[in-house]
Amino acid sequence: xxxxxxxxxxxxxxxxxxxxxxxxxxxxxxxxxxxxxxxxxxxxxxxxxxxxxxxxxxxxxxxxxxxxxxxxxxxxxxxxxxxxxxxxxxxxxxxxxxxxxxxxxxxxxxxxxxxxxxxxxxxxxxxxxxxxxxxxxxxxxxxxxxxxxxxxxxxxxxxxxxxxxxxxxxxxxxxxxxxxxxxxxxxxxxxxxxxxxxxxxxxxxxxxxxxxxxxxxxxxxxxxxxxxxxxxxxxxxxxxxxxxxxxxxxxxxxxxxxxxxxxxxxxxxxxxxxxx
Numbered sequence: 219x220x221x222x223x224x225x226x227x228x229x230x231x232x233x234x235x236x237x238x239x240x241x242x243x244x245x246x247x248x249x250x251x252x253x254x255x256x257x258x259x260x261x262x263x264x265x266x267x268x269x270x271x272x273x274x275x276x277x278x279x280x281x282x283x284x285x286x287x288x289x290x291x292x293x294x295x296x297x298x299x300x301x302x303x304x305x306x307x308x309x310x311x312x313x314x315x316x317x318x319x320x321x322x323x324x325x326x327x328x329x330x331x332x333x334x335x336x337x338x339x340x341x342x343x344x345x346x347x348x349x350x351x352x353x354x355x356x357x358x359x360x361x362x363x364x365x366x367x368x369x370x371x372x373x374x375x376x377x378x379x380x381x382x383x384x385x386x387x388x389x390x391x392x393x394x395x396x397x398x399x400x401x402x403x404x405x406x407x408x409x410x411x412x413x414x415x416x417x418x419x420x421x422x423x424x425x426x427x428x429x430x431x432x433x434x435x436x437x438x439x440x441x442x443x444x445x446x447x448x449x450x451x452x453x454x455x456x457x458x459x460x461x462x463x464x465x466x467x468x469x470x471x472x473x474x475x476x477x478x479x480x481x482x483x484x485x486x487x488x489x490x491x492x493x494x
Contacts, residue, residue, distance in 0.1 A: 228295030230435025230464025247287030254285030284430030292376030294438020298334035301326035321376030371447035379443035396427025435464030
């Protein structure tokens, strides 16, 4: 069986996108692992599945698999590519769509200039909701890694994030410290790790170690989590710009209980077919 797919990226965070509305297949974790390999497969950070919704009040269902086969709750850069994909493929004529994810409903708005805005919903800060092992909610937490004590913020944007402030994002120990924090026992479902350099009140640089994918060129939920952490601790003000290795995202957040708004590009790279 041949399946049509589209390769896309949002600021270099790259995806294989499958339309499972006009074509039908049962996708398993082993397929994500096979196709995600950059040497023997198609190569991607995440596999995005476009499905018919279970909820009659939304337009689509959105599922996400990492390249290691693990299914995750949310992906901000993927959400923008999802919106661009369903419009390009004429699965909808709407420029504003509501999408069902494993972590809840998100709203996507595609603009004429190619930019896509995503209402990511309100961040969750309670430790149990992230999930993170802590006795009480705080703006930051001390955590032990290899005998050193680090201060991190924790945020859920539908998926778990730890945010660590660094002096220089370019030289931050992303590849050595990222996997240790990802697998830290205080994060029972593992965690995405953001290394945030604050440049001024509305401008920051960020690198992200993503659980199940490693360091990526950009992470939309990571940028949202970093913005929430920076605003909550008084380091930055909304709206703000987050510079990632793959490019820039615009983030707005007005405070607790209110949604995070993210805007950025979504690009189609090529079309292909893969044998299932």
